Amino acid sequence: MRNAFHEYLEELDRDLDEMAQMVIRSVNRSVEALKAKDLEAAERIIEDDIHINDMRWEIEEKSIQMIATQQPVATDLREIIAVLNIITDLERMGDYAAGISKIVLKLGNGPEVKALIDIPRMAEISVELIEKSIEAYKKRDDIVAREVSARDDEIDDLYDQVQRELIAIMLENPGKITRCTYLLWTAHNLERIGDRVTNICERIIFLVTGEMVENVS
């Protein structure tokens, strides 16, 4: 039995979960800061992104050490490869949250261009999908991974709606173009988070079945 090695693998899973929770907090906080125009919170989120990045390097280093010293095969190898890919997706999600926070700073305390309904909804679904994908990872559940991946469409639909709405506002009020553009970027960042969740789901399917699939939904 390779107990020590399998304990390391379990540790890798725990690290991945911890990193995912950091990313979820960051996304939640960035949209909260947007709603509340909380510039201080936005600055902290941008600063804290470094911890997510550090976590990513730490996990990557552990993974490389395991490949070099333990020569993993089969599921063990697929797990490490999946982790290496998932942490890249999570790290980028952290960047999107930091990006939203930078937009919060740009918007400052200026007037609202529209009521924020769909953007928080997009954030809510994104966070729910990250959570579910990480659960599916922990349970090695490729069925749930497929379901989660399919739900990216909900985020895409909301993005289209936000886009149409903001373009209409910009056409009517050219003075609002700058602020509307900032909101478009925000929505775009959330839409990208959804895409990254589908990447994670593809890796879970690879981990469980050994098949590399794209556009699982």
Place this chain on the structure above:
Amino acid sequence: MNRSDELMMDMNPDVIQGENSVKGSSRIHMETKDLTVKYGEVTGVKDVSLKVERNRVTALIGPSGCGKTTFLRAFNRMHDLTRVARVTGQVLLDGVDVYHPDTNPVLIRRRIGMVFQKPTPFPTMSIYDNVVAGLKLVGIRKRQVLDEVCEKALRQAALFEEVKDRLKDAGGSLSGGQQQRLSIARALAVGPEVLLMDEPTSSLDPQSTSRIEELIQTLKEDVSIVIVTHNMQQAARVSDRTAFFYVGNMIEVGDTKSMFTNPKEKRTEDYITGRFG
């Protein structure tokens, strides 16, 4: 002429001088059909059907006592020598039954050579005589023929350059890794088509091991290889196909790359990932 007669024909020394004898062309070089080996009441290998592809390396892996060496030794009738084991089922070499009453086991062992876990040179015999021992045994005495075969076999075994100036030295004077390559050269000298290797690197250091592994890659251009190994990474590195054995049964066989990335059977998965065994 039936195929058994063809095997008998190969007894003629002219046919075997350093060249492969009757060379088949089908993709399947050897095949076992429902092969069972019993030691008294104990079944060592049970109903194993495996195809050995020509000019490819087939690795047999599995925990100790799973029957992989017992299975390997059935390929060239090594069990005949112990008279303890009873073999049923079939072993075919280019479609010819290796266990047919008309088939000569000595000849079979010439066509299906074997390399063992520990190097087996005759320690006091010279390097040269070690290599040509098999040929002399069948009555080949012509110096020129022996010289040619010796050099060719030593080159095939990637040993020639290291020993060419001291062919008269004793086989036992070589290092462990060289002795194993000498054993391989001796097996190759009689021109086998199939080479069975029973953990050929288990007694060697990492450097000698990697030399043998490289050698396996070049040898497969000339012979089909079946290798038993305890080292799963070695199986992954050197073989084209891998068969996993467990308590006398062959659990799974397939393309090595798939076996080590995505095995179909849970027991294979558990074994190669070190969850048991």
